Amino acid sequence: MERLTAEGNDEHLARVGHGAPGWIEVIAGSMFSGKSEELIRRLRRARIARLKVQVFKPEIDVRYSRDHIVSHSEMRHESRVARSAAEILAQVEPDTQVVGIDEGQFFDNELVPVANTLAQRGLRVIVAGLDQDYTGKPFEPMPQLLAVAEYITKTHAICVRCGQPANYSQRIVEVEGQVVVGASDAYEARCRRCFVPHADAPTRYVTEG
Ligand code: ADP
Ligand code: ZN
Numbered sequence: 001m002e003r004l005t006a007e008g009n010d011e012h013l014a015r016v017g018h019g020a021p022g023w024i025e026v027i028a029g030s031m032f033s034g035k036s037e038e039l040i041r042r043l044r045r046a047r048i049a050r051l052k053v054q055v056f057k058p059e060i061d062v063r064y065s066r067d068h069i070v071s072h073s074e075m076r077h078e079s080r081v082a083r084s085a086a087e088i089l090a091q092v093e094p095d096t097q098v099v100g101i102d103e104g105q106f107f108d109n110e111l112v113p114v115a116n117t118l119a120q121r122g123l124r125v126i127v128a129g130l131d132q133d134y135t136g137k138p139f140e141p142m143p144q145l146l147a148v149a150e151y152i153t154k155t156h157a158i159c160v161r162c163g164q165p166a167n168y169s170q171r172i173v174e175v176e177g178q179v180v181v182g183a184s185d186a187y188e189a190r191c192r193r194c195f196v197p198h199a200d201a202p203t204r205y206v207t208e209g
Contacts (some may be wrong), residue, residue, distance in 0.1 A: 104129030
């Protein structure tokens with residue numbers, strides 16, 4: 001996978017758990033942009049470095065698995081379900097050094113103080129999540145996390161209409177509400193030009209051939 005920034009590398013890894021301060025890394029972008037892949041890549045490397053890793057995902061997202069985070073490309077990593085940010089904090093074990101959180105946008109705003117608390121204790125905290133909802137609005141609590149994170153990686157998908165880098169998740173089914181959990185059946189990646197910012201303008205795009 002293409003490396004985006006120096007901050008996206010885990011060169012800081014060796015410092016974890018040696019009395020150094022912890023930190024927060026955020027991986028943010030649209031659907032299909034490779035957030036879960038990037039999170040899983042970092043977690044695997046942390047485990048290669050023999051760090052104790054714990055991974056959490058929200059209760060709402062058990063589409064593919066209850067005990068794994070799964071990317072659209074079928075990469076997977078063991079995880080636990082947490083019903084709230086407070087539950088993440090409660091489940092983190094005393095010897096854990098790295099905490100991974102997927103689908104951060106589905107957690108409550110307490111995710112920000114929870115991530116800060118863990119980082120303050122010296123842990124490396126990696127949060128992946130959607131930065132915008134399907135209307136293009138910032139998706140809380142991700143914007144708050146971006147503000148306090150030491151390291152930020154923005155991932156991009158490929159616009160299914162024109163092939164340019166995509167920064168938006170277009171909902172292509174007619175459902176009300178900010179949260180509709182789904183994948184290629186409900187959303188597609190679009191660039192700024194191809195994104196239709198109206199909640200009421202769903203149009204399924206069918207690739208020819
Ligand atoms: P995210 O967590 O950001 O939704 P994932 O890490 O789960 O993304 O999946 C990324 C993978 O999705 C890509 O490596 C690719 O295999 C697949 N994919 C499907 N559609 C697209 C698209 N439009 N743009 C980029 N990748 C896509
Ligand atoms: Zn486009």
